[in-house]
Amino acid sequence: MIKQVGPTEIKEKHKFACHCCGVELELSLPNGIDKPRRCDCSICRRKGAVVASVKLDGIKIVKGHDLLKLYTFNTHTAKHYFCSECGIYTHHQRRSDPSEYGYNVGCLEDVNPFDLGDVVTNDGVNHPADR
Secondary structure: OEOEEOOEEOOOEEEEEOOOOOOEEEEEOOOOEOOOEEEOOHHHHHHOOOEEEEEHHHEEEEEOHHHEEEEOOOOOOOEEEEEOOOOOEEEEEOOOOOOEEEEEHHHEOOOOHHHHOOOEEEOOOOOHHHO
């Protein structure tokens, strides 16, 4: 669990926003950032975000629910959300664990994901749900 990223302390309730700040969320991160990762599936390698996970009740939309757009593909199990104004991917309901959201670490207030150093890459091309 990561409680500090660069100069930023990860708060138990941490603010989160897209680029234009039209979408604002509050994430429940009592243990900090848990298992940050990248994925090499078709959508993740295009968006290039570092993600971590929270339970479904760990995200509270504070502002901009009307700006969030949903994108699904293939099995339509994963639900990918992005801001319709600035286009930034914010979070997705995970296919490998639908009881969790993956969230874009770069959207956490005052967090630079490059300060995380090396981040593991998951094999999303050979997704466990496809076996």
